[in-house]
Amino acid sequence: MLRRLRQRHPADPLTHIERVPPRAGVPAPWPSWTPEDLRAAYARRGVTTPWRHQAEAAGLAYDRRHVVVATGTASGKSMAYQLPALATLLADPRATVLYLAPTKALAADQLRAVAALEIEGVRPACYDGDTPRAEREWIRRHSRFVLTNPDMLHHGILPGHAQWSGFLRRLAYVVVDECHVYRGVFGSHVAHVLRRLRRQCARYGRAGGPTFVLASATSGDPAAAAGRLTGLPVAAITEDTSPRAGVTFALWEPPLLPPDPSAAGPEPAGGSDLTQVRRSALRETADLLADTVAAGVRTLAFVRSRRGAEVVATSARRSLDEAVPGLGDRVAAYRAGYLREERRELERALLHGDLLGLASTNALELGVDLIGLDAVVICGYPGTRASLWQQAGRAGRSGQEALAVLVARDDPLDTYLVHHPEAVFGTPVEATVLDPANPYVLGPQLACAAAEAPLTPADLDLFGDGAKEAVEALVEAGALRQRPTGWYWRHRERPAVDLRGEGGAPVCVVEAATGRLLGTVDGGSSHFLLHTGAVYLHQGVSYVVDALDLDDGCALVRPEEPDWSTHARDVTALSVVSVRSYVDAGPVGLFLGEVDVTSQVVSYQRRRIATGEVIDTRPLDLPARELRTAAVWFTLSPESLTAAGVDPADVPGALHAAEHAAIGLLPLVATCDRWDIGGLSTAVHPDTEAPTVFVYDGHPGGAGFAERAYGMAASWLRATRDAIAECGCEAGCPSCVQSPKCGNGNNPLSKPDAIRVLDVVLANLPE
Numbered sequence: 116m117l118r119r120l121r122q123r124h125p126a127d128p129l130t131h132i133e134r135v136p137p138r139a140g141v142p143a144p145w146p147s148w149t150p151e152d153l154r155a156a157y158a159r160r161g162v163t164t165p166w167r168h169q170a171e172a173a174g175l176a177y178d179r180r181h182v183v184v185a186t187g188t189a190s191g192k193s194m195a196y197q198l199p200a201l202a203t204l205l206a207d208p209r210a211t212v213l214y215l216a217p218t219k220a221l222a223a224d225q226l227r228a229v230a231a232l233e234i235e236g237v238r239p240a241c242y243d244g245d246t247p248r249a250e251r252e253w254i255r256r257h258s259r260f261v262l263t264n265p266d267m268l269h270h271g272i273l274p275g276h277a278q279w280s281g282f283l284r285r286l287a288y289v290v291v292d293e294c295h296v297y298r299g300v301f302g303s304h305v306a307h308v309l310r311r312l313r314r315q316c317a318r319y320g321r322a323g324g325p326t327f328v329l330a331s332a333t334s335g336d337p338a339a340a341a342g343r344l345t346g347l348p349v350a351a352i353t354e355d356t357s358p359r360a361g362v363t364f365a366l367w368e369p370p371l372l373p374p375d376p377s378a379a380g381p382e383p384a385g386g387s388d389l390t391q392v393r394r395s396a397l398r399e400t401a402d403l404l405a406d407t408v409a410a411g412v413r414t415l416a417f418v419r420s421r422r423g424a425e426v427v428a429t430s431a432r433r434s435l436d437e438a439v440p441g442l443g444d445r446v447a448a449y450r451a452g453y454l455r456e457e458r459r460e461l462e463r464a465l466l467h468g469d470l471l472g473l474a475s476t477n478a479l480e481l482g483v484d485l486i487g488l489d490a491v492v493i494c495g496y497p498g499t500r501a502s503l504w505q506q507a508g509r510a511g512r513s514g515q516e517a518l519a520v521l522v523a524r525d526d527p528l529d530t531y532l533v534h535h536p537e538a539v540f541g542t543p544v545e546a547t548v549l550d551p552a553n554p555y556v557l558g559p560q561l562a563c564a565a566a567e568a569p570l571t572p573a574d575l576d577l578f579g580d581g582a583k584e585a586v587e588a589l590v591e592a593g594a595l596r597q598r599p600t601g602w603y604w605r606h607r608e609r610p611a612v613d614l615r616g617e618g619g620a621p622v623c624v625v626e627a628a629t630g631r632l633l634g635t636v637d638g639g640s641s642h643f644l645l646h647t648g649a650v651y652l653h654q655g656v657s658y659v660v661d662a663l664d665l666d667d668g669c670a671l672v673r674p675e676e677p678d679w680s681t682h683a684r685d686v687t688a689l690s691v692v693s694v695r696s697y698v699d700a701g702p703v704g705l706f707l708g709e710v711d712v713t714s715q716v717v718s719y720q721r722r723r724i725a726t727g728e729v730i731d732t733r734p735l736d737l738p739a740r741e742l743r744t745a746a747v748w749f750t751l752s753p754e755s756l757t758a759a760g761v762d763p764a765d766v767p768g769a770l771h772a773a774e775h776a777a778i779g780l781l782p783l784v785a786t787c788d789r790w791d792i793g794g795l796s797t798a799v800h801p802d803t804e805a806p807t808v809f810v811y812d813g814h815p816g817g818a819g820f821a822e823r824a825y826g827m828a829a830s831w832l833r834a835t836r837d838a839i840a841e842c843g844c845e846a847g848c849p850s851c852v853q854s855p856k857c858g859n860g861n862n863p864l865s866k867p868d869a870i871r872v873l874d875v876v877l878a879n880l881p882e
């Protein structure tokens with residue numbers, strides 16, 4: 116198959132082929148404590164024996180040890196918590212279990228799975244925003260297995276803890292499914308929601324508190340991440356003992372197109388006079404999908420945006436119809452806007468081969484049963500190795516070799532990965548980063564906790580580092596009152612805290628014609644996503660913003676599907692507030708600290724969806740915004756740069772190019788998106804008095820990304836240097852040093868000098 120796919124190209128787009136061998140499963144006996152009823156229930160579902168990792172995780176949890184099971188897609192993580200939880204519910208007719216999923220859809224899937232086991236007296240039920248009022252009281256009183264999400268726990272269950280006291284008093288297990296999703300600022304909030312849950316359980320008096328069982332995609336150091344999330348010591352089970360089919364994994368880089376200024380429209384991409392870009396990953400994916408479908412291979416293509424998935428499906432259908440009229444009907448797009456039944460129907464059609472190709476956005480939206488396909492094409496690195504393996508894991512039937520292809524986008528991280536297969540296949544996957552000590556998360560969460568019940572000195576230990584300072588700040592601000600018995604919330608209303616929003620009040624997205632509220636966007640992103648003229652995607656439907664009204668906090672939009680996307684650009688100023696930690700490495704300094712960032716979104720680009728071609732750049736008139744956050748920065752002495760052959764006139768371009776690539780490569784060491792972070796570089800910064808490159812966290816107070824970058828600086832900057840040096844372009848391109856969100860129009864940029872800068876840093880920085 117691969118040979119066929121390569122023939123289309125004059126230059127071989129394959130950069131690497133990795134053969135992932137098949138693996139036989141390692142079964143284990145049922146734990147001795149497994150009740151006969153439960154064993155029989157699993158047998159009815161066709162499960163005769165657990166795999167070893169399931170039995171091990173279940174055993175730890177049954178012994179009341181907190182445990183995280185971090186294994187691959189379809190490795191049966193559910194059984195690891197179902198087994199101890201249901202066995203405990205059977206043994207103790209009063210015990211209860213709380214299950215948390217990041218999405219309602221996943222909770223609904225799990226409800227079906229638990230209900231299908233038909234264990235008497237468990238009465239599993241979903242309790243979320245969709246649960247009718249009339250059923251809620253019944254669930255609180257009678258269900259012993261409640262499935263919900265962190266938002267509902269935060270907004271509903273914990274503030275109403277008195278109504279849940281019976282349930283919380285008897286709570287034996289808390290299951291946290293897909294826990295790798297809880298990262299960054301959102302993850303830091305969820306960490307404190309779990310601490311608030313532990314506090315209420317302790318208040319209602321269960322000795323020792325509930326046991327936490329967490330399930331994660333494969334991730335680096337899951338025990339530490341789960342420990343940070345729960346605040347408890349957590350054991351990790353990481354060896355996947357479920358059987359797996361062999362997979363041939365290909366890394367694929369679309370070819371560079373010849374420089375052609377006229378192809379880029381009125382303004383060349385990035386403002387430089389040389390426009391060199393790669394063939395778009397979407398086109399490449401569409402061709403691969405068409406080729407596999409033509410060969411009768413059942414293929415799932417993952418595309419990052421919903422509009423992109425439509426483009427891939429439409430383009431593949433067209434080329435198939437040209438070859439064999441009617442063949443295009445065997446390809447479809449799959450998007451979130453479809454009803455659940457429609458999506459399940461598409462999945463069934465693909466599994467049975469009525470449909471041969473499906474272009475889809477996110478793995479989380481796909482049904483859990485959609486596995487065992489012949490091929491998976493992944494358009495663009497999905498951000499983490501964990502998601503990459505989750506997507507690739509959809510391919511492979513027992514006894515048959517499957518194919519997975521990662522198609523690189525025109526982006527430094529994608530380019531680095533397809534040229535460094537060891538970073539994809541040889542490395543443990545990245546760690547999930549969160550920072551519960553972020554004062555911008557901790558303060559509001561302590562306010563929520565105090566509103567639920569007065570805080571005591573003992574609670575400060577529970578909430579961890581920085582809690583004492585945060586409480587003092589809340590007293591100072593008049594939100595809490597200190598009394599001999601503790602700290603009391605002073606207001607009648609509960610504090611308004613949104614787990615998923617940060618950086619200012621959320622902006623409402625309103626359909627102008629109907630007045631319908633479509634959703635909200637957090638204040639921090641609103642200038643980027645909702646400026647006048649922005650194309651905004653909501654549940655698979657495309658809207659164009661008519662006006663952003665900052666005073667009213669709302670954006671008026673109309674449904675429209677233009678064939679371009681929009682990309683906002685900002686300009687930034689930065690000052691150093693304090694230094695938390697630093698490394699003095701001779702001519703090079705590395706710092707972690709607090710900074711004030713002032714940024715202003717000044718313009719946006721319109722780009723063709725199918726090709727990425729820039730149509731034009733339009734100015735915007737938006738106010739500047741302030742952000743206090745964490746940053747990592749490095750400085751170099753001017754002498755060391757001169758000695759390395761960087762002409763003083765080229766220093767700004769060298770630092771700027773290094774900054775862009777460093778931002779692009781940060782997701783290699785921390786689970787962040789390049790849109791979560793920002794940067795600034797300058798030949799002499801007033802606060803450092805030296806040539807400096809700053810990379811900062813885009814969230815107030817920081818989300819742990821800068822801290823992680825500081826700790827991993829040597830490997831992060833080594834990868835950055837290699838990504839630039841190995842890019843095949845001449846003067847810099849979006850695959851190495853150009854950035855899609857640069858406020859300076861990617862000018863000045865010097866690719867060769869950026870390599871020299873990073874060489875100086877790496878030569879001096881301790882590993």
Ligand SMILES: [Zn+2]
Binds near residue numbers: 842843844847850851
């Ligand atoms: Zn390049």
Ligand SMILES: [Zn+2]
Binds near residue numbers: 854857
């Ligand atoms: Zn820039």
